Amino acid sequence: MPTPEFILALRERVGHDLLWLTGVTAVIVDDEGRVLLHQRSDTGQWATISGILEPGEQPAAAVVREAWEETGVHIEVERISSVTTDPPITYPNGDVVQYLSIAFRCRPVGGEARVNDDESLAVEWFAPDDLPPLDVTARERLAHALKDDPAPYFVR
Secondary structure, three states, X not given: OOOOHHXXXXXXXXXXXXXXXXXEEEEEEOOOOOEEEEEEOOOOOEEOEEEEXXXXXXXXXXXXXXXXXXXXXXXEEEEEEEEEEOOOEEOOOOOEEEEXXXXXXXXXXXXXXXXXXXXXXXXXXXXXXXXXXXXXXXXXXXXXXXXXXXXXXXXX
């Protein structure tokens, strides 16, 4: 996953210091109630479909783009399921980032689930009670998106 040009330009000015970025996550649920996940090529871990906003991009448009890029699936955004702030992350090169994360519940409307770029090793549908190992953040986003309550989760 190459680092976007706008991030590289910012890093020229701030070095490895903390960058505040907006991330989006697609919790894609099909008609059978299965969730689409991908196995990340950078860590080998299973994860929800996610990415960062590009300058000027709307969050819902970004999540639609990310779903297509990573999985080959066209989606429709149904609702925001959660808005949270993730803890800071330090990448192996020393760069520090913190994400404002907006998760969306989505449904597939076309395409075929497949590895569609170099960010994914595998792409698969999983029943919510038969998920592969996921990190805490992904499990929380899934839990919020799978609730019947249409109100988004946020820390009060």
